[in-house]
Amino acid sequence: MPLPIRDSGDQLLPPGELVDIRRRLRAVADRHDLATVIACAFDHRTRMLPFIFADTRMAPAGPRAIGSALIDSGFAKTRIVLQQWNRNFQPSRMQLDGRMPDIFGVSSMSLHTAPARAMIRDICRIDPARRPLVIAGGSMCVYEPWEAFYTTEGEWGTATRKAAPSSEKGDSPHADVAVTGEEYVLLNLLEVLLAERGSGEPIRQTFLRIRDRGGLDGVPGLVYPRTDAAGRVIELVDTGIQRLVGDLDELPFADAGYAILEAPGKGATLASQPLAANLVRKASPIGSLTITFGCKFSCEYCPIPVYNQRHIRSKSGDRLAEELVRLVKAYKIRYYFGTDDNFLNNQPRALAILEKIAATDQGGIRLRNKVRWGTEATVHDTLAMRDHMDLMVRAGLRALWLGVEDMSGALVRKGQGHDRTVEAFKLMADHGIAPMAMMMHHDAQPLLSTRDDSGLLNQINLLRKxxxxxxxxxxxxxxxxxxxxxxxxxxxxxxTEVAGKGVEPRMYDGNHVIASGLSEPWRKQLNIQIAYLFFYNPLRFFAGFFKLGSKLKKKPVGMQALGMVGLVHTIRRTIGWAGRLIFGRIKRAKDVPAGPFPMRSPTGGVAAHARGERADITSGQ
Ligand code: B12
Ligand code: SF4
Structure with a gap:
């Protein structure tokens, strides 16, 4: 079920509010001297195609954005730890500025629920009187906030939905609060807490006091537990859908987040200093950059448009150019990935951004020579830009990931039919912009078709050509x-289970076939491997050398090399699953999984993030 949409006129924050709350917090930050660690959960078992390089070589934007917001609000003692780089990090042993931090934040996608829960379990080993305030966030919490409150290994999770006996559920170590939204929600929460925090009072105590008298109920975007005297979770209270920042120029600049990254390492604790600026590029050769949010399409399998309350939000060209100049100056990062859902949504806005980047020459930094970037868009919107391809190139844009899905239109129609997709790909390739195809395989799609081009391999062949x-x-x-x-x-x-093995959250990656109406779903699992092998193989790698003179230069050869390495990992990690699908018994879910605890709104009504019970769309607070 999609998230509810807030009432019209109440979906966005008042203009200027995100800037203002940071100013207000800066005025009190010194007095509170908070130390915060934000850890990004990452399940290394998810490392395979198509993200094998980007997943660890690009410091994720979410935790960096939260870190930047804290730094910009005056909380200088903030550190970001990425499990991508620090597998052994143990929050219960961390010290920042010589002490246990006041706040511990966990950022996670649903896919990385297992390590996120492990970190929450670990921090909860600390005595409650000394424990930092534990805040969970990221897309896991946006869609399934209950995951932060039931952390017993193997018992709950996006997929492994084996409910524990109800007497034990509440005993599970848990976060204090889940943020179901963006930067503003966290800052709003902090402002409420700091307004009442007694001198020297542990912020977790302030939180519990305010929570218990309903003082958090006016902060949309939180889910917190109501507990009994022994601290056991009884139910979850959901304060509603967040209000979004409409103008992304109000966001704090991204460079601050890079300055507080924990260096890659093997230790369980934190270093005394964050990663030095001159080493950032080595650890994160690709910089992820927020440019826009939202998409005008509404594909049935995608939650993005509703998450954005059907708004398309953007930074301005001026802001983006300044952000890039700062990043190039401070960290010398050359390659960037826009975290857009569909960068070309709004053509005038995209053109303004491209023109500004192409024209920027500031303090000796000529952006068009210094940065190369790529992002996501649709075939439809790319074709609409056919007269502006040169401008894209001048702005440093060198790759577009296009949602081709299934070109036959059997799955979705968003202007990505065969002819149009091929036209868009050729157009881009002729201009030196790498066309990157994102395809979605499904039950009705054959591996190969003889009568038409609906087969997976037929389509890959068309795209390749x-x-x-x-x-x-x-x-x-x-x-x-x-x-x-x-x-x-x-x-x-x-x-839910295949050959006795429970489907785990990490398998919701599109690489594992965990949903299919077919009686022989293993065919789909093998189809994916065959499709990759068809595209990434030594033959095509060597063929790429003959195309070095094309506008795409070394890109096809480079991607073939990466693709082949990725394919080895993909086969290694999914072949066992294919075997289970062939030989094992498949158990299927009967109902839509809901969380392990009752969840309600602050007034006792239906919770905005609840699943299954929401009869219709309700607004937030
Ligand atoms: C860039 C991106 C990637 C990159 C990530 C690379 C990297 N290292 O950064 C790549 C291409 C590798 C990738 C891969 C995948 N992705 Co992806 N990706 C995105 C995308 C487009 C942008 C993410 C981003 O950076 N956003 C910008 C930042 C600023 O926003 P944010 O991360 O949401 O963080 C904000 C809030 O969540 C919150 N927050 C975050 N952390 C914390 C922590 C605390 C303490 C608090 C208080 C708040 C908080 O505040 C942040 C600031 O506003 C999103 C869609 C989207 N528009 O968000 C999908 C998205 C994150 N991806 C998704 C998925 C499913 C995947 C894949 C599984 C592929 C697939 N099947 O689609 C793989 C997983 C690979 C892996 N092993 O991890 C889903 C996750 C859904 C979910 N329920 O978790 C998303 C949301 C898309 C969707 N379907 O809606 N992805
Ligand atoms: S075009 Fe992409 S981002 Fe837009 S709704 Fe469809 S899948 Fe989601």
């Missing part, structure tokens, strides 16, 4: 917050 530099093939998988989610469960497509 049209100049595709990379392909990704993901199996359609229920995505929390999408329209398709409930139906996939109630129609019995989603597996």
């Amino acid at each position: 049209a100049g595709a530099v990379s392909v990704q093939v993901l199996m359609i998988t229920p995505s929390a917050g999408s329209k398709l989610f409930d139906g996939m469960y109630t129609s019995g497509q989603v597996f």
